[in-house]
Amino acid sequence: MDQAVSRSLAILEALASAGAPVRLSRLSEQVGLQKSTAHRILQTLVALGYVIQEAETGRYGASLKLWELGSAIVFEHPVKRAAASFLQSLHREVGETVSLLVPSGEDVLYLERLVSPRPTRFSARPGSRVPALLTSGGRAMLAEAADLRDAAARALAHAGDRREATLAEIVRDLEEARRRGYAISRDTPGVVSMGCAIPGRTGSPAAAISISAPVERVTQEDEARVATALLATCAALQDTVGLL
Amino acid sequence: MDQAVSRSLAILEALASAGAPVRLSRLSEQVGLQKSTAHRILQTLVALGYVIQEAETGRYGASLKLWELGSAIVFEHPVKRAAASFLQSLHREVGETVSLLVPSGEDVLYLERLVSPRPTRFSARPGSRVPALLTSGGRAMLAEAADLRDAAARALAHAGDRREATLAEIVRDLEEARRRGYAISRDTPGVVSMGCAIPGRTGSPAAAISISAPVERVTQEDEARVATALLATCAALQDTVGLL
DNA sequence: GCCGCTTGTTCCGCTCTGCGGAACGACGTA
DNA sequence: TACGTCGTTCCGCAGAGCGGAACAAGCGGC
Numbered sequence A, B: 001m002d003q004a005v006s007r008s009l010a011i012l013e014a015l016a017s018a019g020a021p022v023r024l025s026r027l028s029e030q031v032g033l034q035k036s037t038a039h040r041i042l043q044t045l046v047a048l049g050y051v052i053q054e055a056e057t058g059r060y061g062a063s064l065k066l067w068e069l070g071s072a073i074v075f076e077h078p079v080k081r082a083a084a085s086f087l088q089s090l091h092r093e094v095g096e097t098v099s100l101l102v103p104s105g106e107d108v109l110y111l112e113r114l115v116s117p118r119p120t121r122f123s124a125r126p127g128s129r130v131p132a133l134l135t136s137g138g139r140a141m142l143a144e145a146a147d148l149r150d151a152a153a154r155a156l157a158h159a160g161d162r163r164e165a166t167l168a169e170i171v172r173d174l175e176e177a178r179r180r181g182y183a184i185s186r187d188t189p190g191v192v193s194m195g196c197a198i199p200g201r202t203g204s205p206a207a208a209i210s211i212s213a214p215v216e217r218v219t220q221e222d223e224a225r226v227a228t229a230l231l232a233t234c235a236a237l238q239d240t241v242g243l244l
Numbered sequence C: 001g002c003c004g005c006t007t008g009t010t011c012c013g014c015t016c017t018g019c020g021g022a023a024c025g026a027c028g029t030a
Numbered sequence D: 001t002a003c004g005t006c007g008t009t010c011c012g013c014a015g016a017g018c019g020g021a022a023c024a025a026g027c028g029g030c
Helices: A003-018 A024-031 A035-048 A065-075 A078-094 A136-142 A148-162 A167-180 A220-241 B003-018 B024-031 B035-048 B065-075 B078-094 B136-142 B148-162 B167-180 B220-241
Strands: A051-053 A060-062 A097-104 A107-114 A129-131 A183-185 A191-199 A205-214 B051-053 B060-062 B097-104 B107-114 B129-131 B183-185 B191-199 B205-214
Touching: A003 A024, A003 A035, A003 A060, A003 B003, A003 B035, A003 B065, A024 A035, A035 A051, A035 B003, A065 B003, A065 B065, A078 A097, A078 A107, A078 A205, A078 A220, A097 A136, A107 A136, A129 A148, A136 A148, A136 A167, A136 A183, A136 A191, A136 A205, A148 A167, A167 A183, A191 A220, A205 A220, B003 B024, B003 B035, B003 B060, B024 B035, B035 B051, B078 B097, B078 B107, B078 B205, B078 B220, B097 B136, B107 B136, B129 B148, B136 B148, B136 B167, B136 B183, B136 B191, B136 B205, B148 B167, B167 B183, B191 B220, B205 B220
Parallel strands: none
Antiparallel strands: A051 A060, A097 A107, A097 A205, A107 A129, A183 A191, A191 A205, B051 B060, B097 B107, B097 B205, B107 B129, B183 B191, B191 B205
16 A cells, blocks of 8 residues: 555645645645655655646645546546437437436446536536435436345435435335336425436446426426436437446 | 656556556556556555456556546636636537637647537547647637747647648748737638637736637638627636636 | 744655565466 | 466565654734
């Protein structure tokens, strides 16, 4: 476990999540390093182009180089490539915000988002990570688990106090989602979203597609229509590209 | 210059640009490391979640974690934030592909791209890096340099043989662009694009906005109309948010 | 103007991290 | 069966990197 490697990445993570440039002192105490150690690592990162030091204040901030790397990685991502055209068709058809997400531990990771041309409330930014239980796409994937109760329990434990529901309620919710083929979420106030899982090679789901819209734009019949389109898209994706 | 740090980042860069998972042997010779050294670093990267090792083949590939970091970085990027709404208006108005790019050494880096709903030929992917001289946005920024001839010479040297033009021609081109307020590029066959620079605090340009479309969709009068919209957008951006 | 706080940076000696040559077992091929 | 190549493990040596301490510069309040 090369400690210099792990320390440098810890520094990069801190800088990335900080947003604005950070003072060396704050940074070194945040990652738990001696000032001199953090300083040396930062100088290395600056030399490599990953970090920029403000000329006047001396503060350090992340450059765009990490983003360059990241873009190249996600650009080649097989799931994203496979789903791209299907997402676009779906987006055109329903005219609401369409997202692609993949499981990542007990979270889901948003890979892509095609925003609605109509006004929207809120939808997860690509690259953001959210506890699976809090999203329709995540719940759609959870509903595919072999042991629903176990999956629900772990997901609930990981969601913290942000999901106010009993285990029994959640299990019932997942059972219903499995029966229906898609999950519905009303966790974010004022927005309703539907998610559908896409099976992977391993048996567990490889991804999910979700559609979200302001509640007032979704009547009962809209819901049925959108759900049909969502399910059709997932089925078509599976048929043409096979298991992801 | 912590060598472990620089080596680990070299490995990550190699994995990111590789696209598909790579064998340890190829990787170690590519970055010029002993197999055992590369292996140890890879193990730490796996433990930290930046690298995934395929279970069956043993090959190594980049995970999405770097992309998560990168997304967080670019999300906070001041230029991108400032320009976002202006880009959208412009995109709606002209209906063609709109890009935002920033200078990065002798290259330009594409920050964002709003693709045209109509069919398009090719446009640079966000996160990609291109020699400044080969794009309209890059040339628009070059045209703002104090010493045009010097800037052109350096840009030309860096563009390699992909730009077939003499220094004199390029200088004339840049002079014209400066006079006009925007640059035109027909480097990619079949697509024409216009770029406009946005001045920064330092005096040198902070960013550029470009519009690109298939040649057959751009008549003489279209060109004038699009150019007007582009210039108006850049002016409005500058007026409302000030120098970037 | 002076003092005291905090900043980023530099120095240097000790130590333990990380290095890499070599050997290993597993697998696939000739 | 013999060979090539794969990823992995081992271990002794060396120097990379660690961090406490001292430094100069900048800032705000008496």
